[in-house]
Amino acid sequence: MGNANKISRRHLLRNAAALAAAGAVESGTLPASQVSASSSGKSNVRPRALALIGDRAHNSDAIRVSLDRLFKELDLPIDYTTNYYDLSKSLLEPYQLFVCFRDNYIFPNGNLPANRSQTAAGAFGGGAFANADYWITEEQGQAVQEFVAAGNGLYSLHNNAFLSRSSKNYREVQGGVALSHPALRPFKVRIVNKEHPVTKGVEDFMVTDEQHYNVYDKGPNNILLHSENLDGLTFEAVLRDPKEGGPGASGPPQNLGTTSVSGWAHEYGRGRVVFTAIGHTIHAMWQPEHLKMQKNAIRWLLKMA
Amino acid sequence: MKNSKGISRRRLLQGAAGIGAATSSLPMGLVGSSASRTQLQNSRSTVPRTLVLMCDRYHNQDYIRVSLDRLFKELGLPVDYTTNYYDLSAQLLRPYQLFIAFRDEMIWPGGYSSGSAEEGARQPQDGLENPGEFPPESPEHWMTEDQGQAVSDFVKVGNGFYSMHNNALVSRSSKSFRDVQGGVDLGHAPVRPFMVRIVNKEHPITSGVKDFMVTDEQHYTAYDKDPKNILLHSDNLDGLMSYETGYPQNGRGGATARNTPAGAPDSAPQSLGTTSISAWAHEFGKGRVVFTAMGHTNDAMWQPEYFKLQKNSVRWLLKMA
Numbered sequence: 001m002g003n004a005n006k007i008s009r010r011h012l013l014r015n016a017a018a019l020a021a022a023g024a025v026e027s028g029t030l031p032a033s034q035v036s037a038s039s040s041g042k043s044n045v046r047p048r049a050l051a052l053i054g055d056r057a058h059n060s061d062a063i064r065v066s067l068d069r070l071f072k073e074l075d076l077p078i079d080y081t082t083n084y085y086d087l088s089k090s091l092l093e094p095y096q097l098f099v100c101f102r103d104n105y106i107f108p109n110g111n112l113p114a115n116r117s118q119t120a121a122g123a124f125g126g127g128a129f130a131n132a133d134y135w136i137t138e139e140q141g142q143a144v145q146e147f148v149a150a151g152n153g154l155y156s157l158h159n160n161a162f163l164s165r166s167s168k169n170y171r172e173v174q175g176g177v178a179l180s181h182p183a184l185r186p187f188k189v190r191i192v193n194k195e196h197p198v199t200k201g202v203e204d205f206m207v208t209d210e211q212h213y214n215v216y217d218k219g220p221n222n223i224l225l226h227s228e229n230l231d232g233l234t235f236e237a238v239l240r241d242p243k244e245g246g247p248g249a250s251g252p253p254q255n256l257g258t259t260s261v262s263g264w265a266h267e268y269g270r271g272r273v274v275f276t277a278i279g280h281t282i283h284a285m286w287q288p289e290h291l292k293m294q295k296n297a298i299r300w301l302l303k304m305a
Numbered sequence: 306m307k308n309s310k311g312i313s314r315r316r317l318l319q320g321a322a323g324i325g326a327a328t329s330s331l332p333m334g335l336v337g338s339s340a341s342r343t344q345l346q347n348s349r350s351t352v353p354r355t356l357v358l359m360c361d362r363y364h365n366q367d368y369i370r371v372s373l374d375r376l377f378k379e380l381g382l383p384v385d386y387t388t389n390y391y392d393l394s395a396q397l398l399r400p401y402q403l404f405i406a407f408r409d410e411m412i413w414p415g416g417y418s419s420g421s422a423e424e425g426a427r428q429p430q431d432g433l434e435n436p437g438e439f440p441p442e443s444p445e446h447w448m449t450e451d452q453g454q455a456v457s458d459f460v461k462v463g464n465g466f467y468s469m470h471n472n473a474l475v476s477r478s479s480k481s482f483r484d485v486q487g488g489v490d491l492g493h494a495p496v497r498p499f500m501v502r503i504v505n506k507e508h509p510i511t512s513g514v515k516d517f518m519v520t521d522e523q524h525y526t527a528y529d530k531d532p533k534n535i536l537l538h539s540d541n542l543d544g545l546m547s548y549e550t551g552y553p554q555n556g557r558g559g560a561t562a563r564n565t566p567a568g569a570p571d572s573a574p575q576s577l578g579t580t581s582i583s584a585w586a587h588e589f590g591k592g593r594v595v596f597t598a599m600g601h602t603n604d605a606m607w608q609p610e611y612f613k614l615q616k617n618s619v620r621w622l623l624k625m626a
Contacts (some may be wrong), residue, residue, distance in 0.1 A: 059366070061362050082370075108371060112602045282417060
């Protein structure tokens with residue numbers, strides 16, 4: 001917010017709006033054409049965030065409610081889109097931060113509620129994922145890479161590390177990949193790097209959430225968070241993705257233990273990337289220490305801290 | 306598709322594109338830009354365009370998109386989607402000939418602890434690790450009278466409005482919306498099987514459609530206009546009529562067994578019986594309106610007879626039939 005004196009009336013109005021209507025004033029690309037036409041440079045106005053949200057198992061309504069509060073408390077505007085096919089270089093152009101909160105799957109051939117049994121899914125001719133497609137193209141992954149490398153921020157949330165399964169380019173900038181997760185149950189999130197601006201002032205915390213198990217590809221020093229099941233419950237998963245095939249596609253279950261990598265931060269080109277794995281529900285998103293960390297993450301990504 | 310010789314290559318591509326990446330098509334961003342104005346002028350003589358406003362706490366946009374993508378792909382028509390309810394305005398609707406609304410009247414800016422991730426995933430708030438921090442659930446209405454008026458004006462000038470599933474709940478929160486929509490949702494039973502009967506077989510929308518069974522929420526609605534416009538009844542064949550509502554059947558405002566912002570129920574709960582009004586179609590000004598009540602799940606949306614009826618509805622709304 002170093003350029004506060006250059007805040008436009010429009011942005012002030014946006015920030016003054018009420019929580020629900022606020023922050024989220026316009027649909028994904030509408031501001032794009034307006035801003036590119038009206039502002040001479042992106043750095044002399046307030047930073048803007050675009051969130052791509054919503055998938056089969058994650059209702060965009062809950063994500064919007066969660067992020068609306070976060071951005072309202074940060075006093076920053078945010079736009080939302082659920083139109084994954086719109087992700088492109090030109091979509092991102094007016095923004096300084098891209099928030100990605102959805103997985104890698106679409107179900108164009110049918111989409112039973114995520115809580116329906118596999119038996120019920122038989123009516124559509126197979127298991128829940130039998131009809132899944134990937135949505136991201138390598139061009140879209142490349143667009144995110146270039147966006148960050150040019151000096152902007154990527155905040156990858158919750159199940160978004162699954163997206164790295166389906167695009168090499170996206171994985172390269174996101175920095176890791178999700179393996180799998182057990183059902184909702186309580187676990188402890190421990191800060192393993194207390195010196196980072198993203199974890200500053202944040203205490204270890206308990207949360208009831210999906211404990212996502214991830215692999216991080218870059219320097220282990222960049223890992224900020226571990227999650228641990230204090231009840232000693234390990235997680236055994238068949239690391240199967242029917243779209244991937246290949247080694248392990250139908251292999252024996254692997255025991256992933258009680259502890260998982262659940263947050264990281266790294267520089268990428270001239271930009272920054274943060275991933276935090278917690279967030280299946282609004283209450284997990286609003287866990288006080290987690291919310292504090294999300295604020296730190298956005299400030300760091302926007303180089304406000 | 307009367308004016309098919311005016312279809313541009315781009316629109317043909319849109320119609321031909323695959324179901325997943327497809328349809329969707331024109332990014333919202335074009336709306337209101339000078340570029341889209343040009344396209345708008347062209348679009349009047351080419352393929353009609355549809356905007357869908359979708360998604361609420363209980364209805365994930367993902368299944369609605371999947372359901373409607375197939376519908377519009379099979380119709381060979383483009384469709385755009387938004388979940389940004391606050392964007393609904395006369396300007397937003399201007400480039401379109403059909404507006405589909407598939408969401409309820411409520412937003413929950415203070416958060417909620419159930420129905421949050423996947424529909425049906427209920428978690429008691431008692432179990433939260435931060436019970437003191439988590440605010441009590443408190444819904445608000447999102448629609449303004451200006452937005453209701455925008456829909457009313459859009460239809461009056463000759464366009465179409467397709468109100469789906471739980472969208473009749475929005476009529477609880479806006480008089481101008483209820484005026485064009487034509488009725489109001491009284492409440493609904495849980496997901497269970499019921500029979501949908503066509504009560505007007507002469508209408509273009511029900512042409513070739515047979516009575517059908519569906520497992521869905523049976524929504525009970527009140528229709529405000531001429532009863533001759535009612536197309537469908539739904540009937541619980543098991544005789545289940547335990548469903549009750551506190552929402553006044555002739556009433557405005559008030560609350561129900563559902564959480565609504567309006568406070569206490571206006572009247573004692575009353576049984577709604579086994580049979581409900583499930584669809585209607587009417588003219589409004591120079592335009593047309595259809596409401597169909599089924600659609601809580603993707604499989605209900607794709608029930609073959611219901612799917613046929615949706616196609617007929619879109620064609621009738623766009624005056625293609």
